[in-house]
Amino acid sequence: MMGHYDDRDYAVGKGKPPAEHQFKKGKSGNPRGPSHKKKARDATLEVLAHEAVNEMVSVFINGRERRLPKKQAIVLGIVNDGLAGTPAQRLKALKALKDIGAFDRTIEDHRLTPEMEQERAMVLLNLLREEGMRDDEMRHHFAEYNRSVP
Structure with missing residues (x-):
């Protein structure tokens, strides 16, 4: 009885797999290839x-x-x-x-001095006061518009 590999035209053994188990021509054994890291010289x-x-x-x-x-x-x-x-x-x-x-x-420094807190409070109050004045003005214009529309 002849062995499975006896009809090969080359020796099969260590480092010489059968033809059907060899890498195909033009195709890498590791399709993803090695990882390409940026070289330090670049x-x-x-x-x-x-x-x-x-x-x-x-x-x-x-x-x-x-x-x-x-x-x-x-x-x-x-x-x-x-x-x-x-x-x-x-x-x-x-x-x-x-x-x-x-x-x-820094901005991340949350330890404010009392003067800094007071200054921030004054800025906020001024902004709110201005916003209230704009709101009153818009309300006044809206009331006049409603009176003029029949």
Whole structure:
């Protein structure tokens, strides 16, 4: 009795599958192909820097591990070094943080001074007063229009 592969015109074995199981001509064995990631050499310096500072790193804060972007870890390091360093190092850290606007009030800063709250309240009151005056004026015009229409 002849074996299944005996009528082949080539040797079938390790690394030599039968013809019906070989890759077809012109068709890749992996149709989706390898993933094509952007090469670092094609990226601009700005893109490379952005990717580098946004990479996540593990940092221990008060004995607990947290994952933060590198840019946040750098700022934490500057602040911590400023606290632990000499007075001259503290001043350098303070100046660096001041230069980048770390102490400026932001929209997210909800701690308003009483003066700021009063100013915002006055702006709101003025807007409401103007809106009320426009509403009264429109009501007056509408009443005159209704009187003139038979």
